[in-house]
């Protein structure tokens with residue numbers, strides 16, 4: 001594939017493009033502190049301006065006034081499925097009844113991986129990438145430990161998938177976009193390869209939904225999980241989502257069999273019977289306030305055309321790659337559009353200190369050990385001129401060597 005970078009352009013030319021861009025208006029939907037250039041929406045999305053008011057309404061009106069009645073009257077009970085359908089329709093390419101918003105990504109992974117494993121009895125291997133987000137591997141470890149005879153098999157890279165797929169493969173667990181490098185896999189093509197081996201695929205979409213639109217149904221995906229607090233802007237610790245394709249739902253049994261997944265929840269029977277459809281993937285009482293914050297964020301998402309978001313994301317990452325091309329850093333994010341998510345990762349042995357020096361200048365990115373600086377580009381609230389300013393800041397931090405100052409050597413518990 002060819003390299004796809006734009007012709008270098010000036011900050012003024014970028015400002016003119018921003019002014020003519022319909023997505024640029026959505027920036028006003030977010031509260032961003034003055035003097036901050038936020039390139040970490042891939043770790044924690046920004047605060048939508050409408051979220052505090054919506055939360056106040058839910059807290060004071062639905063909780064304070066409505067009390068227990070709000071489970072029925074305010075629709076709390078159906079919130080996981082309602083938000084799941086909205087997310088599915090707008091960003092995941094999933095028809096209604098296949099997505100629920102609940103629990104954390106890690107917990108949802110345990111549920112769908114457990115369901116997938118039970119749909120492939122006799123097969124023993126769960127394939128995953130060694131460089132996957134660690135919680136994915138920890139969950140695969142914990143789950144296979146509960147199914148005697150099954151085990152995780154780690155691939156050095158997704159490129160080794162064909163060699164590893166075989167008659168013993170039960171499930172393949174893959175990140176659609178790599179959290180470190182921003183590398184994007186082909187969802188439909190990879191899913192087809194897994195299916196050809198008779199196995200099922202579980203997609204981790206943490207760096208997908210809100211970064212680029214996808215078509216889970218059209219790709220024939222089996223199961224997927226993803227989180228609400230990154231690109232979706234649902235707030236710290238926002239509930240996550242899970243997708244289970246219609247065709248698997250009747251036969252699927254997930255292992256966290258709580259009362260919210262029961263067929264007759266309010267009959268209070270002593271024995272578990274799974275509810276019909278996607279509801280059987282719920283476990284316990286939904287986090288109503290967390291769901292309310294995510295709902296406000298989805299309202300903003302529905303103002304944006306997903307195709308325009310993707311086009312702008314690629315333009316912003318192209319621009320950043322180009323404006324930093326001559327610096328003493330090594331880009332590890334693929335240049336081909338078809339293989340790139342919505343972030344740029346640059347390698348430098350002192351990456352942690354450089355990111356700290358950038359943060360001191362108000363340019364917030366993050367760092368992933370051992371040597372990657374990550375910059376997330378979220379088209380809902382970043383402009384082209386922001387990309388120029390971020391690249392200039394990086395250029396100055398490197399040129400002045402200010403990152404060598406002792407104060408930038410300190411590491412917080414969260415990097």
Ligand SMILES: *Cc1c(COP(=O)(O)O)cnc(C)c1O
Pocket residue numbers: 104105106107133135136175179204206207227240
């Ligand atoms: C952020 C992230 C997670 C986080 O899981 P939690 O249960 O929300 O802590 C999982 N997988 C990937 C790929 C991620 O990027």
